[in-house]
Amino acid sequence: MNSHHHRSTLCPVCKSCVLITRLVFLILGTALILSAIPVQAQSEVGRQTYAIPAGTLKSVLVSFGQANGVMISYTESEIAGKRSSGVNGSFTVPEALNILLTDTGLEASKRVEGGFTLRPQTPAITGQTLPLMTVSTSADNLKQGTAEEGYRVSNISGIGLWGERSLRDTPYSMSVVPSDLIENVNAQDLGQIFKMTPLTQASVVQNYTGVPQVIIRGFQSNNPIYDGIPTASATGTAVSVIEVDRVEILSGTSGFLYGGGRVGGAVNYVTKSPTSVPLRTLTFGNYGGTQFYGHTDVGGKFDERGRFGYRVNLLYQGGDTAIGEPVEQKVANAVLDWHITDTLYADVKYTYIDYKKHATQPGFYGMADRYTIDSSKRYSPKWTTNNRESHKVYTSLRWDPNKHFTLRGAFFYQDTWMNVDQAYFFDQGNRNFTQGFLKVDNERLENYGGYIYLDTRFSTFDIDHMLTLGYSSTFHRQYSRADYSAYHENPDSLPLSALKHVPEPDWDVFRTAPRLPIHDSRQNNIQIGDTITFNSQWSAMVGLNYATIISETSAAHFLGAAEYEKSKLTPTVSLIYKPVAALTTYATYMESLESGAAVGSRYTNRGEILPPLVSKQYEIGMKYDINPNFLLSTALFRIEKANQYSDLATPIPTYVQDGLQVHNGVELVLTGKITDNLTIMGGGTLMDISVEKANNPALEGKKPTNASSRMGKIYAEYALPWIEGLSLTGGIYYTGERYANAANTDKMPGYTLYDLGARYMTRMFDKSLVVRLNATNITGKNYWLASDSLGVPRMIAFSASMMF
Incomplete structure (x- = not known):
């Protein structure tokens, strides 16, 4: 059966998909045109005047987020019992964050999707204390798991109904593969990644599905998870390495987190x-x-x-x-x-x-x-x-x-x-x-x-x-x-x-x-x-x-x-x-x-x-x-x-x-x-x-x-x-x-x-x-x-x- 006949028999849902496809390619063209906008026009938010009084770190962070619309992610355990001296004056967002986090033992890491994540402060490494946060013009330096950081990821995007949280304080065995590593090993498909990670056997990339049949703790985990959303079947869930920012691998049973299946572990793309x-x-x-x-x-x-x-x-x-x-x-x-x-x-x-x-x-x-x-x-x-x-x-x-x-x-x-x-x-x-x-x-x-x-x-x-x-x-x-x-x-x-x-x-x-x-x-x-x-x-x-x-x-x-x-x-x-x-x-x-x-x-x-x-x-x-x-x-x-x-x-x-x-x-x-x-x-x-x-x-x-x-x-x-x-x-x-x-x-x-x-x-x-x-x-x-x-x-x- 040729592809023309195949498309002519699409149901209304599929016809809408064709329309969506056309719209998305229009978006693609628009985005590529907009990519030519000068860098100066896409710069970070400028200075802003703050008058946030001292208080518990949680209350100060909430006031700060409401003042400028910046999302700040953290775990309750990380900020529990901590106080902040607040921030007063005219500062950029990174400068203000540095000030309000002073003496808390925490630093802010910029997330690639926008906003910031709090994590334990980086101590001195070569005789000099690093600043709480380094703002760079390189997008690669504004995300977790870069090659410069040794592919170490501090926070996971979320697991089941638990939201974004510290990887170290997550009570499950996990491994995270960031996009930098995927790119640096020239991975053609995600089978290469599962060959490398310590928690998984080298996997078959199944012909029918296009997704790896991952074996974790001796059990096969077929049905993938996309951005925290589990799928009911691997069949028909093709994935490409170029759309993946990171692979979060949970080693172990995930029934409470994602429902049925995935006895040995779960993979979140x-x-x-x-x-x-x-x-x-x-x-x-x-x-x-x-x-x-x-x-x-x-x-x-x-x-x-x-x-x-x-x-x-x-x-x-x-x-x-x-x-x-x-x-x-x-x-x-x-x-x-x-x-x-x-x-x-x-x-x-x-x-x-x-x-x-x-x-x-x-x-x-x-x-x-x-x-x-x-x-x-x-x-x-x-x-x-x-x-x-x-x-x-x-x-x-x-x-x-x-x-x-x-x-x-x-x-x-x-x-x-x-x-x-x-x-x-x-x-x-x-x-x-x-x-x-x-x-x-x-x-x-x-x-x-x-x-x-x-x-x-x-x-x-x-x-x-x-x-x-x-x-x-x-x-x-x-x-x-x-x-x-x-x-x-x-x-x-x-x-x-x-x-x-x-x-x-x-x-x-x-x-x-x-x-x-x-x-x-x-x-x-x-x-x-x-x-x-x-x-x-x-x-x-x-x-x-x-x-x-x-x-x-x-x-x-x-x-x-x-x-x-x-x-x-x-x-x-x-x-x-x-x-x-x-x-x-x-x-x-x-x-x-x-x-x-x-x-x-x-x-x-x-x-x-x-x-x-x-x-x-x-x-x-x-x-x-x-x-x-x-x-x-x-x-x-x-x-x-x-x-x-x-x-x-x-x-x-x-x-x-x-x-x-x-x-x-x-x-x-x-x-x-x-x-x-x-x-x-x-x-x-x-x-x-x-x-x-x-x-x-x-x-x-x-x-x-x-x-x-x-x-x-x-x-x-x-x-x-x-x-x-x-x-x-x-x-x-x-x-x-x-x-x-x-x-x-x-x-x-x-x-x-x-x-x-x-x-x-x-x-x-x-x-x-x-x-x-x-x-x-x-x-x-x-x-x-x-x-x-x-x-x-x-x-x-x-x-x-x-x-x-």
């Missing part, structure tokens, strides 16, 4: 926002092979007071991958924000992704000898495809009517069309394979999501509270129509060398197949949480989530219709103790309601929805600021979850539930600058994982599939002191052995990957220039990302970015 100062960056590069690309990033403010902001990112990529897979990608991302009043903020974001890839690597099943596969070779025929076209719209609102209340809300919508021809190869021994081919023709998928939270601040005697009431909902719908998909099996056993020459099946034979089902998934959460501050050392976070999951499919021509609706009250409680200012310890308990798997088309019970599950997690942890730009985090945990797996039967497996997965483990994460010249991000995970209480005695004590019990990773950068602007980079990433089947008869060996790179910063034509070179998997190691998915071959990527 925080998208880019307008910059407070002008940003003009143009990048040209190569992702490996002949995949050349161009990317522009433009941001700033429309007005002198900084109330109207914009950000535009555009990408074009084309060429062949390192193994000869033709790729073409076009991405457009546009953001507008508006400080409507001194207390009211809103934004709207839009992303368009058009991704086409041919000859994508196949899935391998029933492997008798995994060493026969070479990941540096292509095995699929060129007619296999992976095409996605996606429109995403976000909007958020924040209202701070007074110091006691904050109202936060957000909404997300994504509409995706997919065309996929996927190959599956089944090992018959003697290095011969039979083949299966799945065709998905113009499948449409919609994802909706949103939340609304009300924060209330009050005190009972000497105990401070921030009580949050909220509701969140996420919905996924899969549309189908006649001749939407077909599956063809070729019983001819062929050698590896012949597989890429297999001709395309005659799909017309299958076009009389009955209509495939429409599948709906919904998750609703009614939440209440209280952040309780007893004193400067002790605090607690407690909450309840009444979670409901609804799943329905009308698979009449498979196994009959299947549906269920289940609700459960899932609690959480965290106790936080800070023996000294730089050290936070915590203990956390959390439960999660999880939707049973919706069985895919590659199984005998396709269309079936397995029963819902309840998981539990116990965790104790510690976070310590070794220095202002170096954070150590460690955690001990235990997770209990029902076991779901493929029995890997041939020629077609069945997806089943049996037993309880128990994962006990310890994690360690180090992030930041050890010295002025040396930055590291490293750590590891050790786990004891097994299946218990299985009805099938053969499963008792077995290891869950695709989960490694050992990981150790380190990424490092060293700025050469004798060559100004030159940094050497590199990483070593170890993943231990895993099992490909529930019976543990197919063991995938462990592997170690090595990366090397360099970055050089200089000036050309009086403009900033950054040149980056990265070589990944430099030894050409053959390895398996998952039981059916090959690893990434050796690749060399490079880029050059210039400010204009």
